Amino acid sequence: MSEPLVELDGVEKHFGDFVAVRDANLTIGQGEFIAIMGPSGCGKTTTLRMLAGLDAPTNGEIRIAGKRMNDLPAHERDTPMVWQSLALFPYLNARENVEFGLKMRGVEAGERRKRALNWLDRMEIGEFAERNVETLSGGQRQRVALARALVTEPQLLLLDEPLSALDAHLVIRMQSVLTRLQRELGITFVYVTHSQSEAFAMADRVVIMSKGEIAQIGTPREIYRAPKTRFVAEFVGRNNILQGRVTEHAKDVSTVDTALGTFTVPGKTEVGSDVAIVVSADMMQIGPGENTLEATVLSEEFVGSMVTIFLEAEDGTELKIQMQERALGDLDLSAGRRHTLSWAQSDGHLLTEGTT
Ligand SMILES: Nc1ncnc2c1ncn2[C@@H]1O[C@H](COP(=O)(O)OP(=O)(O)OP(=O)(O)O)[C@@H](O)[C@H]1O
Numbered sequence: 001m002s003e004p005l006v007e008l009d010g011v012e013k014h015f016g017d018f019v020a021v022r023d024a025n026l027t028i029g030q031g032e033f034i035a036i037m038g039p040s041g042c043g044k045t046t047t048l049r050m051l052a053g054l055d056a057p058t059n060g061e062i063r064i065a066g067k068r069m070n071d072l073p074a075h076e077r078d079t080p081m082v083w084q085s086l087a088l089f090p091y092l093n094a095r096e097n098v099e100f101g102l103k104m105r106g107v108e109a110g111e112r113r114k115r116a117l118n119w120l121d122r123m124e125i126g127e128f129a130e131r132n133v134e135t136l137s138g139g140q141r142q143r144v145a146l147a148r149a150l151v152t153e154p155q156l157l158l159l160d161e162p163l164s165a166l167d168a169h170l171v172i173r174m175q176s177v178l179t180r181l182q183r184e185l186g187i188t189f190v191y192v193t194h195s196q197s198e199a200f201a202m203a204d205r206v207v208i209m210s211k212g213e214i215a216q217i218g219t220p221r222e223i224y225r226a227p228k229t230r231f232v233a234e235f236v237g238r239n240n241i242l243q244g245r246v247t248e249h250a251k252d253v254s255t256v257d258t259a260l261g262t263f264t265v266p267g268k269t270e271v272g273s274d275v276a277i278v279v280s281a282d283m284m285q286i287g288p289g290e291n292t293l294e295a296t297v298l299s300e301e302f303v304g305s306m307v308t309i310f311l312e313a314e315d316g317t318e319l320k321i322q323m324q325e326r327a328l329g330d331l332d333l334s335a336g337r338r339h340t341l342s343w344a345q346s347d348g349h350l351l352t353e354g355t356t
Contacts, residue, residue, distance in 0.1 A: 026217065
């Protein structure tokens with residue numbers, strides 16, 4: 001990792017008896033793009049608000065560039081925050097809104113104007129520069145807010161669902177605009193989102209939160225291919241999860257007894273431990289292979305060129321297979337049809353903690 005810019009050291013936020021964030025430990029490097037994901041109410045916004053100085057931590061320490069920030073209010077920090085229901089100045093036009101931060105810093109009028117127009121252009125809304133923000137659409141206003149936050153080229157930008165008011169097409173465009181700018185300018189982004197595709201497409205590392213705690217921190221690939229707990233495996237992607245008990249292990253491969261059969265998986269843990277095997281839907285296939293089980297087709301779902309097939313095993317466990325539509329061939333996927341499913345031993349992932 002590059003030099004650390006943001007450090008959370010045992011950070012907690014209590015609201016009365018309720019603990020919204022518990023023992024958060026996280027180091028964010030200079031120029032890194034971090035996405036925070038998790039179910040509603042898990043503490044994402046509270047974490048961001050503490051970074052912005054809008055809430056003070058109850059316990060622990062927040063450091064930015066090595067300096068303790070716990071009690072430094074938002075207006076004394078260089079950490080702008082862009083959020084869903086953001087507040088623009090309603091009596092100013094788009095350009096004046098963007099110029100505001102520069103004005104506060106004493107930047108001269110001509111220079112201010114030039115920089116504001118440049119940022120509005122980068123956000124692809126230059127044509128609305130002189131329009132009162134009240135007359136702009138939600139998506140246009142959100143881009144004015146992004147320009148306003150970026151114009152001062154802060155070290156750290158905090159974003160809370162910044163693309164949520166945009167339509168699907170624009171979200172994809174703005175994702176690439178933001179990622180490119182973030183890399184070009186080297187600004188550190190901490191980005192809260194509900195959307196897995198957004199987090200995985202943009203971030204260097206993803207933080208998954210659950211009930212106020214950090215469940216896992218890792219690159220999108222690590223989180224996707226090697227979830228640490230059942231919660232992460234269920235929350236992220238389309239995983240098949242088979243609960244079982246280790247009966248033997250040899251040469252870094254464990255044999256696990258489950259209700260659906262005995263399977264082998266890379267990884268070692270004590271014989272007798274309760275574990276789970278995670279097989280992502282795109283690693284499971286129809287047809288024979290190293291680990292096999294029988295299941296019945298429930299339904300199928302087409303999304304563009306991909307198809308997800310939902311099946312049920314004998315004991316009621318729901319299984320999913322994701323594959324290219326063109327690879328289906330003449331496979332019979334009518335509901336009630338029984339198939340043998342399989343996956344390669346090396347494609348299984350062993351969960352040894354938080355399996356229930
Ligand atoms: N000022 C407050 N007083 C009391 N409880 C609060 C306060 N702010 C947040 N909470 C509670 O803390 C928990 C975490 O809230 P937070 O807004 O951080 O969640 P979130 O993960 O951002 O959720 P969402 O995805 O729905 O925005 C919630 O249960 C919320 O009700």
